[in-house]
Amino acid sequence: MATAVVVDTHPLDGVIRAERMPHIWCPGCGIGIGMRCYAQAILESGYPLDQHVVVSGIGCSGRVAGYMNIDSYHTTHGRAIPFAIGLKLANPKLIVTVFSGDGDLAAIGGNHLIHAARRNVDITVICTNNFNYGMTGGQAGPTTPFGAFTTTSPYGNPELPFNFANLLAAAGANFVSRWTTMHVRQTRDDILYAFNKPGFCFIEVLAPCPIGFGKSNQIPDGLQEMELYRERCLLADGIPMDELGIDLREDQPIYVGRFLDRDPPPYKPVNVEPSQ
Ligand code: SF4
Numbered sequence: 001m002a003t004a005v006v007v008d009t010h011p012l013d014g015v016i017r018a019e020r021m022p023h024i025w026c027p028g029c030g031i032g033i034g035m036r037c038y039a040q041a042i043l044e045s046g047y048p049l050d051q052h053v054v055v056s057g058i059g060c061s062g063r064v065a066g067y068m069n070i071d072s073y074h075t076t077h078g079r080a081i082p083f084a085i086g087l088k089l090a091n092p093k094l095i096v097t098v099f100s101g102d103g104d105l106a107a108i109g110g111n112h113l114i115h116a117a118r119r120n121v122d123i124t125v126i127c128t129n130n131f132n133y134g135m136t137g138g139q140a141g142p143t144t145p146f147g148a149f150t151t152t153s154p155y156g157n158p159e160l161p162f163n164f165a166n167l168l169a170a171a172g173a174n175f176v177s178r179w180t181t182m183h184v185r186q187t188r189d190d191i192l193y194a195f196n197k198p199g200f201c202f203i204e205v206l207a208p209c210p211i212g213f214g215k216s217n218q219i220p221d222g223l224q225e226m227e228l229y230r231e232r233c234l235l236a237d238g239i240p241m242d243e244l245g246i247d248l249r250e251d252q253p254i255y256v257g258r259f260l261d262r263d264p265p266p267y268k269p270v271n272v273e274p275s276q
Contacts, residue, residue: 015039015049017069024063028214028222030181030207031101034128035064037184037205038099041191042070045095052095055084057104060135060209061128064099078108081116084123089269092122095195102129102143106162110142117171117200122266124194124201127164131248134212145248149216163245164204165259174199176260178244180206180229183256190258199266206246206254217248229254 010018016039025031042052055073056065057080065072075083080098088096098105105113105127116123132150133139140150140157143164147156165176175197179187187205194201208214208225219225228248236244236255244255 033181061101081112117173130209138212175201
């Protein structure tokens, strides 16, 4: 008679703090998929775990810092990027990654984001963009699409959202891509690529937030939002940067892909003698 094999380990156990599972995220939330891509990229990077550092801000995505089995910093709201820059400048050998959400990075931390891109600091930023402030009740934020419903835009959002690709390309980043939680291989591959790419790298991951955003926008479970991505995502091929903004209204394509990949030298501190 065959003996049942009990598997009590997971290939990512060494990279994720398994003792902290189960995580706090809602059923259908996409943040865990983004974290899984990051963990897989770390595993495949060939760098020892103690060379990787993750910095998170505040919000549901901020929990990632607590779940990764590497040196991690769960920082104050909007300030993940300056913490990360400090780490990188203090020890350039570290592979420093910021993992945070759209509200933390683009609103409260918006100035840090554009100035880190302007300086072309050699860090990687993974942004799970779920179009709202999920943790605090589903309010509109700077990436909420035009016309979308949230708890603070009950008649439809009257503002246009940030187009990260256009914004960060203009600011000075070296690498910008966008995928969704349906594109796990591409997301993992771009994170891996960014680990070895000098300069400021930004990877946007569109992720379902069925509790905060989906329930108000007729995508009340995570799977439905994944289906929406499957139907509407198109690989951007020659699409101008200023046309890469996200519009969730019917029949509008959602462009994904590597939008920017260039090689100006990254920020390097130099000692400048003060003038007399
Ligand atoms: S509120 Fe939204 S982003 Fe936060 S854990 Fe729930 S589904 Fe995820």
